[in-house]
Amino acid sequence: MRVHIVPALGRTKLKALTPRDVQLMVSHLRQSVAPASVVKIHGVLRDALADAERIDLVPRNVAMSVRSENLSGILLGSRRNDQPVADRYVDPVAYQPSRYTPSVNRQH
Numbered sequence: 001m002r003v004h005i006v007p008a009l010g011r012t013k014l015k016a017l018t019p020r021d022v023q024l025m026v027s028h029l030r031q032s033v034a035p036a037s038v039v040k041i042h043g044v045l046r047d048a049l050a051d052a053e054r055i056d057l058v059p060r061n062v063a064m065s066v067r068s069e070n071l072s073g074i075l076l077g078s079r080r081n082d083q084p085v086a087d088r089y090v091d092p093v094a095y096q097p098s099r100y101t102p103s104v105n106r107q108h
Contacts, residue, residue: 015058022045046063
């Protein structure tokens with residue numbers, strides 16, 4: 001929280017926090033941390049605001065307004081390029097020799 005959330009949102013009063021503030025934080029995080037970290041940081045903020053909502057410190061959880069589709073796209077792309085994960089990894093099966101290929105020629 002103190003490394004990513006507080007620097008981005010710490011000056012904003014809880015009741016004044018808007019979904020746009022959260023979306024801007026997520027956008028800035030996309031440029032500086034790993035995609036999985038963005039999702040985790042958003043989850044921490046969402047859980048903290050859910051607790052604040054439960055005890056009536058905020059009228060609603062604005063982090064819930066940043067839709068999961070927006071965040072799931074983070075995991076499919078990379079912060080260094082927009083190439084999907086599936087295209088960045090090589091199929092390991094393609095580089096393994098077939099288990100049916102005989103290693104020694106045997107004649108019966």
